[in-house]
Structures are given as structure tokens and as C-alpha cells.
Amino acid sequence: xxxxxxxxxxxxxxxxxxxxxxxxxxxxxxxxxxxxxxxxxxxxxxxxxxxxxxxxxxxxxxxxxxxxxxxxxxxxxxxxxxxxxxxxxxxxxxxxxxxxxxxxxxxxxxxxxxxxxxxxxxxxxxxxxxxxxxxxxxxxxxxxxxxxxx
Amino acid sequence: xxxxxxxxxxxxxxxxxxxxxxxxxxxxxxxxxxxxxxxxxxxxxxxxxxxxxxxxxxxxxxxxxxxxxxxxxxxxxxxxxxxxxxxxxxxxxxxxxxxxxxxxxxxxxxxxxxxxxxxxxxxxxxxxxxxxxxxxxxxxxxxxxxxxxxxxxxxxxxxxxxxxxxxxxxxxxxxxxxxxxxxxxxxxxxxxxxxxxxxxxxxxxxxxxxxxxxxxxxxxxxxxxxxxxxxxxxxxxxxxxxxxxxxxxxxxxxxxxxxxxxxxxxxxxxxxxxxxxxxxxxxxxxxxxxxxxxxxxxxxxxxxxxxxxxxxxxxxxxxxxxxxxxxxxxxxxxxxxxxxxxxxxxxxxxxxxxxxxxxxxxxxxxxxxxxxxxxxxxxxxxxxxxxxxxxxxxxxxxxxxxxxxxxxxxxxxxxxxxxxxxxxxxxxxxxxxxxxxxxxxxxxxxxxxxxxxxxxxxxxxxxxxxxxxxxxxxxxxxxxxxxxxxxxxxxxxxxxxxxxxxxxxxxxxxxxxxxxxxxxxxxxxxxxxxxxxxxxxxxxxxxxxxxxxxxxxxxxxxxxxxxxxxxxxxxxxxxxxxxxxxxxxxxxxxxxxxxxxxxxxxxxxxxxxxxxxxxxxxxxxxxxxxxxxxxxxxxxxxxxxxxxxxxxxxxxxxxxxxxxxxx
Numbered sequence: 156x157x158x159x160x161x162x163x164x165x166x167x168x169x170x171x172x173x174x175x176x177x178x179x180x181x182x183x184x185x186x187x188x189x190x191x192x193x194x195x196x197x198x199x200x201x202x203x204x205x206x207x208x209x210x211x212x213x214x215x216x217x218x219x220x221x222x223x224x225x226x227x228x229x230x231x232x233x234x235x236x237x238x239x240x241x242x243x244x245x246x247x248x249x250x251x252x253x254x255x256x257x258x259x260x261x262x263x264x265x266x267x268x269x270x271x272x273x274x275x276x277x278x279x280x281x282x283x284x285x286x287x288x289x290x291x292x293x294x295x296x297x298x299x300x301x302x303x304x305x
Numbered sequence: 306x307x308x309x310x311x312x313x314x315x316x317x318x319x320x321x322x323x324x325x326x327x328x329x330x331x332x333x334x335x336x337x338x339x340x341x342x343x344x345x346x347x348x349x350x351x352x353x354x355x356x357x358x359x360x361x362x363x364x365x366x367x368x369x370x371x372x373x374x375x376x377x378x379x380x381x382x383x384x385x386x387x388x389x390x391x392x393x394x395x396x397x398x399x400x401x402x403x404x405x406x407x408x409x410x411x412x413x414x415x416x417x418x419x420x421x422x423x424x425x426x427x428x429x430x431x432x433x434x435x436x437x438x439x440x441x442x443x444x445x446x447x448x449x450x451x452x453x454x455x456x457x458x459x460x461x462x463x464x465x466x467x468x469x470x471x472x473x474x475x476x477x478x479x480x481x482x483x484x485x486x487x488x489x490x491x492x493x494x495x496x497x498x499x500x501x502x503x504x505x506x507x508x509x510x511x512x513x514x515x516x517x518x519x520x521x522x523x524x525x526x527x528x529x530x531x532x533x534x535x536x537x538x539x540x541x542x543x544x545x546x547x548x549x550x551x552x553x554x555x556x557x558x559x560x561x562x563x564x565x566x567x568x569x570x571x572x573x574x575x576x577x578x579x580x581x582x583x584x585x586x587x588x589x590x591x592x593x594x595x596x597x598x599x600x601x602x603x604x605x606x607x608x609x610x611x612x613x614x615x616x617x618x619x620x621x622x623x624x625x626x627x628x629x630x631x632x633x634x635x636x637x638x639x640x641x642x643x644x645x646x647x648x649x650x651x652x653x654x655x656x657x658x659x660x661x662x663x664x665x666x667x668x669x670x671x672x673x674x675x676x677x678x679x680x681x682x683x684x685x686x687x688x689x690x691x692x693x694x695x696x697x698x699x700x701x702x703x704x705x706x707x708x709x710x711x712x713x714x715x716x717x718x719x720x721x722x723x724x725x726x727x728x729x730x731x732x733x734x735x736x737x738x739x740x741x742x743x744x745x746x747x748x749x750x751x752x753x754x755x756x757x758x759x760x761x762x763x764x765x766x767x768x769x770x771x772x773x774x775x776x777x778x779x780x781x782x783x784x785x786x787x788x789x790x791x792x793x794x795x796x797x798x799x800x801x802x803x804x805x806x807x808x809x810x811x812x813x814x815x816x817x818x819x820x821x822x823x824x825x826x827x828x829x830x831x832x833x834x835x836x837x838x839x840x841x842x843x844x845x846x847x848x849x850x851x852x853x854x855x856x857x858x859x860x861x862x863x864x865x866x867x868x869x870x871x872x873x874x875x876x877x878x879x880x881x882x883x884x885x886x887x888x889x890x891x892x893x894x895x896x897x898x899x900x901x902x903x904x905x906x907x908x909x910x911x912x913x914x915x916x917x918x919x920x921x922x923x924x925x926x927x928x929x930x931x932x933x934x935x936x937x938x939x940x941x942x943x944x945x946x947x948x949x950x951x952x953x954x955x956x957x958x959x960x961x962x963x964x965x966x967x968x
Binding site for chain 2: 185187188189190191192193196199200201203205206207208210240241242243244298299
């Protein structure tokens with residue numbers, strides 16, 4: 156089974172999310188800081204009249220410094236607006252350029268150590284020629300399902 | 306709004322002309338009645354009558370008085386067939402005519418007295434639609450189902466009447482879509498077919514209402530069904546509960562009769578209407594908010610009692626019941642604030658009329674707004690945007706007759722306004738013209754960049770000052786003011802604006818706005834370089850910190866340092882807001898906002914005050930962004946969310962505050 160995926164970079168590694176979960180991509184300049192929100196939440200942005208919390212993936216993936224710490228944005232920064240169930244959230248990434256058609260039967264569970272280290276944020280890995288390694292992101296987990304059920 | 310069209314300007318002329326027309330129509334009908342008695346025909350009088358009704362319809366249409374349009378149109382249709390029958394209008398036709406003309410005259414008086422215009426009575430319209438124009442007998446009585454009045458077409462009533470004659474049972478079912486139903490794959494489409502399998506599905510009507518436990522998505526569908534199935538089966542088909550399957554009681558409606566009320570007793574027909582100043586509803590809502598706050602206090606006190614070992618089961622039950630009653634009350638108030646979209650759009654017909662130049666540029670306005678309703682506060686804010694769009698469409702988009710004929714288009718341009726309720730408590734309004742369309746390339750040249758999609762096109766034409774830069778934009782299809790339209794729709798109402806255009810074929814603007822909004826009066830201020838707002842109602846006073854000598858007392862290590870000042874002979878605690886919110890703060894706080902918590906004054910130190918605004922507050926729903934002390938967010942016009950703080954709740958968190966050690 157093949158499906159469209161949006162590819163993006165965070166801290167040098169390349170990740171993908173299923174295009175089914177993506178509503179749209181937005182450029183990013185800044186977000187309104189929410190005092191008291193989890194540290195990986197860059198803040199709140201307004202997208203087409205809706206309030207959307209943005210998860211800083213650098214901070215979420217333990218790659219410092221994230222935008223939340225430096226407040227320095229790069230021209231390439233993008234917010235991938237995703238929807239899971241009734242929730243809508245943004246993923247702040249270093250850059251997002253590609254939409255790829257991937258064969259999901261080639262997805263493999265992440266190697267043991269990576270799986271543990273990535274705290275479940277990576278649900279699979281895959282490779283595409285010539286030698287591109289892609290980490291498949293578990294979106295519900297990344298946008299803090301554990302927070303939602305706390 | 307300086308360019309608002311004054312209704313009053315036209316009302317006088319409308320009333321004078323209508324009075325004359327109804328008087329002559331009545332005279333004509335009486336003349337026909339006398340001729341009928343002598344077995345004579347009066348074809349010329351029938352044609353005169355037809356013209357009078359047609360003119361009445363046109364006048365009422367221009368004024369946007371729909372009930373008169375409906376009545377005049379219905380009888381005009383009867384007269385047309387009478388004319389085709391050689392001018393034969395039977396006794397029943399004459400009687401219905403007199404009732405109709407009388408009904409029109411009453412409604413003209415309502416306009417003159419500035420009273421709400423009663424709806425056209427369904428029974429009368431039905432009978433006009435089916436009357437045997439040459440005969441003397443009344444048509445069979447139509448059927449009305451309670452709760453569905455005015456929502457059924459004549460054919461649907463007949464279906465109901467037949468069901469009643471066959472002694473069948475009629476029910477109203479309710480289906481409320483929610484996340485739970487959609488996750489099970491249950492939609493209105495599946496419900497519709499499940500219900501249709503159990504009987505005869507007569508009508509499905511969507512109804513929007515504020516989101517509640519009964520309607521989580523703020524949307525209900527009502528299904529009118531004739532069925533022999535059990536209540537349980539029907540409930541299951543509609544994914545509902547048996548308690549929500551309502552049997553419908555119907556009754557035959559007596560044919561309209563010519564019993565005229567005395568002039569001083571004319572009551573609105575159908576629903577009765579009370580006009581209420583919006584301010585009073587706001588007061589009611591404020592009182593309700595206060596009630597909600599005191600309920601929270603009550604809950605805390607009950608919890609404290611429970612913690613002390615007291616048996617609070619009875620109290621808790623009462624509390625919960627009160628909570629439900631409060632929600633009910635809130636829904637009631639929200640409903641009271643709703644106005645009919647048809648009424649909101651009324652002034653547009655006049656604007657269209659005033660911009661139309663007979664023989665040069667003619668425009669027909671078509672409204673398809675059904676029974677949609679909208680919060681009065683939304684409607685008031687929205688109307689200027691709609692006026693702008695209608696004006697622009699007529700001034701710039703719809704071509705003069707000469708050009709239209711050259712292009713092979715109908716002489717008169719059509720401006721169509723459609724409304725429908727979307728999911729999630731939204732109203733979608735489309736304003737569609739069949740004019741020249743927006744020339745993307747011309748706009749692109751002016752903007753100095755290529756325009757590849759309609760979103761960019763909208764961005765460009767909605768840039769403040771874009772179109773005023775060069776008067777030539779007039780010919781490119783859109784005038785000025787798009788920035789205002791976008792500000793109203795997107796910033797003020799939190800909605801969406803979209804555009805669809807094709808050169809030579811026309812342009813459609815689609816506005817999606819929330820059905821209700823919460824508007825509050827706020828102070829904006831800056832703290833640690835971040836802007837915040839607080840409700841004006843919660844702030845007791847604002848004072849300069851510099852005028853006071855603040856003393857910082859001892860504070861245990863890691864606790865929030867709280868300063869004290871003397872004010873009007875009393876000590877006031879000063880809470881450093883930036884530190885409390887853990888946002889790095891370099892500037893010394895200059896101002897203090899005072900709120901009262903449990904009767905005690907608390908002052909929050911902030912950097913500087915920015916202003917005072919009326920804003921739309923949007924709730925923060927997502928768990929990632931929902932934190933104590935932040936009640937929602939608003940847009941102060943910069944397109945960025947600004948947080949609305951609840952200082953009282955933040956004050957409650959002070960005692961638990963601990964300094965975080967940098968790790």
C-alpha cells in the first residue's frame with residue numbers, strides 16, 4: 156500500500172508524516188508564548204481564524220536549542236498543521252519541502268535502542284534510494300496524547 | 306457607517322403607494338363579486354387587479370418585506386389563471402383575494418408603525434396555491450404538524466394528511482452528530498436511510514443551536530417520519546434514545562376565513578415577537594456569568610466540607626442540578642440573541658435598488674437564506690462587510706447593460722446571496738455576481754508580482770491601501786474596502802473569507818462566520834514584552850507603581866516575592882506578573898492592575914498599559930495550550946493571538962508558586 160507523506164527536517168534528521176494527517180503547511184515567524192504550557196509547546200498561532208498550538212519538534216525531540224529557547228526563527232521554518240481526531244495542532248520543523256509517495260509495506264519498526272530513546276515518537280523507519288533514511292513520526296504521540304489523558 | 310442607506314427615506318413613499326393599491330384592489334374585488342352575482346365577467350378588472358398585486362409585490366420586494374411579497378405573489382398567481390380563464394374569478398377566489406389584500410394592508414401598517422411584520426399565514430398561502438379559481442367551494446384543508454409549521458411544503462403536508470387518514474403514526478426523531486457517532490460511521494446519510502427503511506421519511510431539517518450535551522456539534526437534525534415501527538426501533542435507527550422520539554400530533558387546518566379583527570386588535574400572526582435591547586441581553590449574560598462564578602465558589606466550599614468529613618451527598622446533588630440549570634439558562638440566553646438572517650439582509654435590497662440605474666445598469670438581487678439564524682452581535686458586525694461586498698459587486702463587477710448585451714449576457718446582472726449553516730456552529734454566506742470577474746493578471750501587474758491562486762489574489766486585493774493606489778483598479782473588477790471586509794470577517798469575527806472568480810463569468814465571495822461570539826471589553830497591557838488582555842469587568846482600578854514606596858517583605862527561599870504598598874490607608878499586595886508567569890522580565894513594572902479575590906485586593910505589576918478594546922474571545926480548546934489563568938485568546942488586529950488572562954485565578958496560584966531551578 157502506498158500513500159503520500161510529507162517529509163521534513165528537524166536537527167539534521169529527516170522525518171515523514173502521512174499526508175492524511177496534514178491539513179496544510181504554514182510559514183512561521185512567531186508564536187504567542189503560553190505561560191505554564193509544556194516546554195515543548197512553542198506557543199499559539201492563528202491559522203485561518205483558528206487558534207492552533209504549535210509543538211516545537213526540536214524541543215520535543217530533545218534537540219536543543221529549540222525555537223522556544225532561542226526565539227530565533229529561520230526562513231525555512233514551517234508549521235505543519237496536523238489533525239488527529241478532533242484535535243488540530245502545528246508541528247514546528249526546520250524545513251519541509253517534499254511530498255513523497257512511500258510504500259508502507261517497506262516500513263520497519265525502529266531499531267530497539269532508537270525506539271527507546273525516541274520515547275515512541277518514531278513509530279517506523281524506511282529508506283528510499285539512493286540512501287535516504289526516513290523516520291516515520293507517530294503524530295498522536297508527538298502532539299502529546301499523554302498530556303491529553305493526564 | 307457613514308454610507309448606510311436610510312430606510313426611512315423610502316418608507317413614506319412605499320406606504321402611500323401601497324395604501325392606494327390595496328384600496329383599489331379591494332374595490333376591484335368587490336366589483337367582481339357583484340358581477341359574479343349577476344353572472345357577468347369582468348376581465349379588465351381582473352387584469353387591473355393583477356397589475357396592482359404585481360406592483361405591490363415589486364414594491365415590497367424592494368423594501369425587503371418578504372411576507373407581503375409572498376402574499377402578493379400567491380394571489381397574483383391566482384389572478385393570472387383567472388385572466389387565462391377569461392376573467393373568471395369564483396366566489397372563493399374573491400373571498401381569498403379580500404383576505405389576502407387585507408393581510409397585505411395590515412402588514413403595510415406594521416411597517417408604518419415600525420412594528421415587526423407578521424409572517425404570511427401558511428394556511429392562506431396553501432389555499433391560494435390550490436384554490437379552484439372558478440369554483441365556489443373551498444379546497445380540502447391542508448394538514449399541519451405541530452412543531453413543523455412553516456417548514457413543510459404543500460406536497461409534504463398532503464403526504465402527512467394521507468398518513469393520518471390511513472391512521473398511521475407520525476414521529477419526530479432527533480439525530481445529533483458528534484465525534485462519537487462519526488467514529489462509528491453514523492452520519493445523517495446513514496440515519497436517513499435507516500429511518501427510511503422503517504417507514505415513510507417525509508422531511509429532514511437541520512437545526513443549529515449552541516453546542517451542548519444534547520448536540521455536541523451544535524447541530525441537530527430533525528426527521529419527520531410516518532412509521533409503524535416501535536419507538537425503540539426508531540430511536541435506534543436515529544442513534545438516539547427512545548425518550549427523544551416524539552410522536553407528532555397533527556390537525557386539519559380550517560380554511561382561511563374572512564373574520565376580520567378590529568383594527569386596534571391586530572396581533573402578529575404566527576409567532577409573537579418581543580423586541581429587546583441587546584444591552585439588556587448583555588446584562589442578563591453578565592448576571593449569568595456572576596452566577597457561574599458563585600457556583601464555583603459553592604462547589605469549592607462543598608469540597609472543603611467533604612474534606613472535613615461532613616456528609617455532602619445532598620448538597621452535591623443540588624450543586625449538580627444547579628449546574629445543569631445554569632447551562633440551560635445559558636442556552637436560553639444565547640437563543641434569545643439569535644436573529645433571522647433574512648431580517649439582517651433586509652437593508653441590502655434597498656442598497657441594490659439605490660445603486661441600480663434603470664436602462665443603464667440593472668441588477669436583480671436573489672436571496673436564498675432559508676431559516677438561518679445568527680447572533681445579533683455577529684449580525685451587527687457582519688452587515689458592513691456585506692454592504693461593502695454588495696456595493697463593490699454592483700459598482701465594479703456587474704457591467705452596464707450595453708456591455709452585458711455585447712458579451713451575450715442577460716440585460717440585468719444577478720447578485721445572489723446564499724446562506725447555509727456549516728458544521729461546527731458556522732454560517733456560510735456566499736455573495737455571487739455574474740459580472741466581469743477579477744482580472745488576475747491586471748491585479749498582478751499592479752501588485753508587481755504574479756498571482757497564481759485565488760488565495761494570493763485575495764491577499765493582494767485585501768491589502769490596506771492596495772486599490773486606492775491607482776484608480777484604474779476600478780476597471781479590474783473590485784473597488785476599495787476589501788481590507789475592511791477581511792478585517793471584519795477574519796479579525797473581528799474569527800471567520801474565514803474566500804474568493805472564487807472567473808473573468809467574464811463573475812465572482813463569488815464566501816464568508817464563513819461563527820453563529821455566536823463572545824465579545825468582551827478588555828484592557829490590553831504589556832508584561833515582559835508580551836501583550837495580554839484582561840476583562841475590564843474584573844479590574845477594579847489601575848494605578849502608577851512609581852508613586853508608591855513598595856516594600857518587599859521576607860519571602861521563603863524559592864517563593865514568589867510579594868511587595869506591599871500602602872494605598873488609602875490599607876496595605877495592598879503587589880504580585881510581579883512576569884515572574885509569576887515565568888517570563889523573563891527586564892523592564893521594571895510601572896503599572897498595577899487591581900483585582901479582588903475573596904474580598905481582598907490584589908495588585909498585579911505590569912510594564913505598561915496599551916489600551917482598551919472590545920474584542921472577540923475564542924476559547925483555547927486544545928490540551929497543549931489550556932493552562933490555568935488563561936481564559937482564551939483574542940486578535941488585537943495584528944493577526945496574532947493575544948492571551949486573555951484571568952487574574953483572579955492567577956492570584957489563586959500564587960501560594961503554590963515555586964522557583965524552578967534551572968537544570
